[in-house]
Amino acid sequence: MLEKKPKSASKRFIRYALGTVFVAEAVGIAVSYGLYFKLNTDRDFRLYMHKNYYWVLDGYYGLGELLGGQKTRELDHKVWTNEGKI
Numbered sequence: 001m002l003e004k005k006p007k008s009a010s011k012r013f014i015r016y017a018l019g020t021v022f023v024a025e026a027v028g029i030a031v032s033y034g035l036y037f038k039l040n041t042d043r044d045f046r047l048y049m050h051k052n053y054y055w056v057l058d059g060y061y062g063l064g065e066l067l068g069g070q071k072t073r074e075l076d077h078k079v080w081t082n083e084g085k086i
Helices: 007-039 043-052 054-068 073-082
Strands: none
Touching: 007 043, 007 054, 043 054, 043 073, 054 073
16 A cells, blocks of 8 residues: 655645745736736826825836837826926
8 A cells, every 4th residue: 555645844834835935926916917007098196196295106117218119108297297287
């Protein structure tokens, strides 16, 4: 008859740790994508970020200027100035 040997504690710990890291990365990627999507589609949300978390909005604008040559920063500032929001 075959004997079953229990898994060692180190193997169980490594497997649990790797699973936790994988889940944490998946959640982080999902949150990052959600934030990028919201910034990319909603000017009012960008205004909120401008007033409260400018460093996040600056990173978003920098990425758009680096990859696509977008002038979203200037366009948003012009629209917000015309509407009297800033």
